Amino acid sequence: DQQVKQNSPSLSVQEGRISILNCDYTNSMFDYFLWYKKYPAEGPTFLISISSIKDKNEDGRFTVFLNKSAKHLSLHIVPSQPGDSAVYFCAASPLRTSGSRLTFGEGTQLTVNP
Amino acid sequence: DTAVSQTPKYLVTQMGNDKSIKCEQNLGHDTMYWYKQDSKKFLKIMFSYNNKELIINETVPNRFSPKSPDKAHLNLHINSLELGDSAVYFCASSQAGAEKLFFGSGTQLSVL
Numbered sequence: 001d002q003q004v005k006q007n008s009p010s011l012s013v014q015e016g017r018i019s020i021l022n023c024d025y026t027n028s029m030f031d032y033f034l035w036y037k038k039y040p041a042e043g044p045t046f047l048i049s050i051s052s053i054k055d056k057n058e059d060g061r062f063t064v065f066l067n068k069s070a071k072h073l074s075l076h077i078v079p080s081q082p083g084d085s086a087v088y089f090c091a092a093s094p095l096r097t098s099g100s101r102l103t104f105g106e107g108t109q110l111t112v113n114p
Numbered sequence: 115d116t117a118v119s120q121t122p123k124y125l126v127t128q129m130g131n132d133k134s135i136k137c138e139q140n141l142g143h144d145t146m147y148w149y150k151q152d153s154k155k156f157l158k159i160m161f162s163y164n165n166k167e168l169i170i171n172e173t174v175p176n177r178f179s180p181k182s183p184d185k186a187h188l189n190l191h192i193n194s195l196e197l198g199d200s201a202v203y204f205c206a207s208s209q210a211g212a213e214k215l216f217f218g219s220g221t222q223l224s225v226l
Contacts, residue, residue: 002156032213043118043204043217044157089157093213102213104157 003027004092006105014113019077021108023090026071030092030103035064035075038087038107047088048075080112117141120205120218127195128226135190135221137205144210145169146188148180151202151220160203163188164210195225 004025013019023033031052036044050057050064050073057064063076077084090105120137127133139146147170148160162170166182177193188205205218 034213036215041123041219043206043219044215045217046214049214087155091157091213102159102215106155 002106003030004090004103004105006088006090006108008108009106010109010111012111012113013080015082016079019075019080019084019110019112021075021077021088021090021110023073023075023105024071025073025092025103027092027094027103028071029094032093033064033066033073034091034093034102035062036089036091036104037084038089044089077110080110082112082114085110085112118205118207118216118218120203120221122221123219124222124224126224126226129195129197131195132191132193133195133223134192135203135205135223137188137190137218139186139205139207139216141207141216143207143216144185145208145212146182146185147206147208147215148188148190149204149206149217151204153201157204161188161190192223195223197225199223200225 034049035047037047038044048059048062050066066073087107087109089107091102093101118139145164147162149157151157160174161180163182179191182188202220204220206215208215
């Protein structure tokens, strides 16, 4: 029973265009959501997060949108750069408990073509 | 200056062997974790330690035994390795009560 799902295993976009990565969750107790980025042979690194009291959080080229009623969040990268090519993991946690309660999606491989 | 370092990066071994993976963090964090990334690429928590005390053990066989000699180290010892243990194991750390994790670069374990 996978509570966080990233239904697109891969996404390919042109440099300069927008990348939109999607994530769906089923557990209504999830209260805090994060995106991590992972390069090959490295560990995931934190990218951006959002609390359930917000519907949008922006950090430079990265924006996360949360639609609680649809149990859906998305990560927008504008403009996309070749260095953004990586696997992106969505993660969710109930009530800001700790990293012990993070549930990760299976990741989406983003490829940004020059 | 690596924040979370784990060794070895690759580990190839035979079934039935015992092996250890070491992890150290220099971030001053109170909480450390072991995650397993399986063949389907999901990252799943195995253990969580806070100040050397075990706080989470998620349905992991007792062949896996974490050891935390101090709050900067969390090692993973695996007894009687099985084929199904083949995966990438990630160590991570965080401030207490925080979801923002800092991961090591992973250990690719292959059991033959």
